[in-house]
Amino acid sequence: MKEDKEIYDLIIIGAGVSSTFLCLSIYKINPSFKILILEKNETFPQKVGESLVDLTAVFVDSLDIKHLLKAHTKKTGVRFLFNESNQNDLSGIAEFASPTLPGLINGYHLDRSIFDQQMLDEVVSKGAVVYRPVNIIDTSFRDFENILKIKTGNVLKIVQSKWLVDGSGRNRFIANKLNWNFKNIPLKTGAITAHFKNIAPETTWDTKTNAYWDKNAVGLRKFSTTHLMRKSSWWWIIRLNETTTSIGVVFDKNKVHFNDYENYFIDQISTDAQLSIITKDASRSKINHVEALPYVCDKLYSKGIALIGDSGAFIDPLISPGMELIGQQSIWLAELLTEDKSNNKFKANAWKKYSKTFYKAYSSRLSIYVKAYDFMHSYDIFSAWLKQGNYIYFGWIVFPSVLFKNRLKEPLTFNLIERIGLKYFTKRFDKIIERRTAQKRISVIGKNEITYSSVRVPKNWRFIFVPIHLLFKSLWAYFKLELKELKFLFKP
Numbered sequence: 001m002k003e004d005k006e007i008y009d010l011i012i013i014g015a016g017v018s019s020t021f022l023c024l025s026i027y028k029i030n031p032s033f034k035i036l037i038l039e040k041n042e043t044f045p046q047k048v049g050e051s052l053v054d055l056t057a058v059f060v061d062s063l064d065i066k067h068l069l070k071a072h073t074k075k076t077g078v079r080f081l082f083n084e085s086n087q088n089d090l091s092g093i094a095e096f097a098s099p100t101l102p103g104l105i106n107g108y109h110l111d112r113s114i115f116d117q118q119m120l121d122e123v124v125s126k127g128a129v130v131y132r133p134v135n136i137i138d139t140s141f142r143d144f145e146n147i148l149k150i151k152t153g154n155v156l157k158i159v160q161s162k163w164l165v166d167g168s169g170r171n172r173f174i175a176n177k178l179n180w181n182f183k184n185i186p187l188k189t190g191a192i193t194a195h196f197k198n199i200a201p202e203t204t205w206d207t208k209t210n211a212y213w214d215k216n217a218v219g220l221r222k223f224s225t226t227h228l229m230r231k232s233s234w235w236w237i238i239r240l241n242e243t244t245t246s247i248g249v250v251f252d253k254n255k256v257h258f259n260d261y262e263n264y265f266i267d268q269i270s271t272d273a274q275l276s277i278i279t280k281d282a283s284r285s286k287i288n289h290v291e292a293l294p295y296v297c298d299k300l301y302s303k304g305i306a307l308i309g310d311s312g313a314f315i316d317p318l319i320s321p322g323m324e325l326i327g328q329q330s331i332w333l334a335e336l337l338t339e340d341k342s343n344n345k346f347k348a349n350a351w352k353k354y355s356k357t358f359y360k361a362y363s364s365r366l367s368i369y370v371k372a373y374d375f376m377h378s379y380d381i382f383s384a385w386l387k388q389g390n391y392i393y394f395g396w397i398v399f400p401s402v403l404f405k406n407r408l409k410e411p412l413t414f415n416l417i418e419r420i421g422l423k424y425f426t427k428r429f430d431k432i433i434e435r436r437t438a439q440k441r442i443s444v445i446g447k448n449e450i451t452y453s454s455v456r457v458p459k460n461w462r463f464i465f466v467p468i469h470l471l472f473k474s475l476w477a478y479f480k481l482e483l484k485e486l487k488f489l490f491k492p
Contacts, residue, residue: 018309193248
């Protein structure tokens with residue numbers, strides 16, 4: 001066998017979106033950066049089905065790759081359906097929804113088997129070298145000297161770089177190889193997923209159509225990200241195209257227990273009033289189980305090595321923050337890596353700031369999710385929580401990023417006052433749930449009740465008033481909830 005040696009500025013393990021987002025971010029700054037990508041799979045698998053949310057759409061637009069999204073399904077909004085008593089009379093289901101209105105940005109449902117390949121083709125066109133399928137046979141990691149012995153086809157190669165970035169996702173190649181530890185975190189959730197073909201028409205299981213959505217949204221309701229909210233769990237329904245739909249459940253492991261994940265998944269679908277109709281005549285792929293969803297490594301970098309995306313951390317797929325944080329990491333890492341190459345100097349303080357920023361961002365996001373599984377089945381409580389989230393997300397992240405491009409790289413973090421406010425509202429929601437449980441009651445809803453909380457990013461100066469509007473909507477939702485609860489305050 002022939003053995004070659006090649007030297008690069010950067011070697012990336014894994015060819016998924018975290019790796020290619022980083023490549024494109026680097027090439028924006030330095031088009032001559034020498035990058036090698038190592039991918040173990042010959043083709044990309046069809047993953048769960050990502051929902052590309054608003055801030056990620058802004059990031060994609062900044063990379064000039066918006067044309068790639070034409071091959072994917074435009075996300076027409078976000079919907080949350082509540083059936084607290086699991087009644088078969090589906091007219092009793094309540095809905096909280098946020099249709100996507102015409103504006104500056106739009107999310108998408110991504111078929112990852114297609115999108116990952118599109119992105120890889122894009123970075124190759126800009127100069128990246130890709131070896132796939134590849135086996136990593138041996139490694140040597142020293143400060144700013146990474147040497148890997150790989151086999152691709154029948155060829156053995158020695159590849160070397162000053163920097164190595166792990167984009168291997170949940171395989172967590174570097175963390176496992178170097179025995180980096182993972183922090184103990186309070187959120188304990190798992191997921192079970194499958195793809196279904198030819199699910200039942202929406203008319204058989206969905207809420208009734210509403211003129212507001214049909215008149216104002218960018219597309220049909222069936223191409224929204226639909227969530228079925230259940231006690232201590234939630235199900236997603238994401239149409240990847242006209243025939244294939246991703247369906248999965250995320251659950252609180254402290255409250256949901258089972259011996260066999262496949263049997264649990266099938267049993268829940270067959271006994272749920274909506275899911276049983278949705279999947280009745282549909283064909284199903286292999287069922288996949290992710291035993292532990294959230295995690296975070298206790299190191300995000302060392303001298304010459306960095307983690308990106310799921311190789312270092314994952315929070316929770318509700319509201320789809322994963323690709324958003326990957327985009328922000330890509331901007332930071334691209335700046336750090338290109339500056340390191342230009343100055344040939346490791347700026348320790350800049351790397352410490354990067355690490356501190358993203359640990360704080362992870363902690364802030366985590367604090368939002370930890371208690372959400374206790375009240376996500378409740379229509380009025382969870383919708384009030386979501387309206388607060390809309391204000392935080394659009395008011396503090398999306399709108400500043402649209403206005404000021406340098407804000408795009410800043411992840412969501414909470415200061416002391418914001419943490420106090422979040423803690424207060426979470427405690428109040430918990431108290432209401434405790435009282436309702438003791439009094440054996442649920443949300444009071446009307447027949448076919450639908451509440452809309454639409455967010456538009458207008459194409460003119462009026463969008464500066466949207467955060468204020470969202471703040472008042474979130475406070476009003478909470479105030480109405482407290483008013484409704486007053487009459488139950490002194491009941492046994």
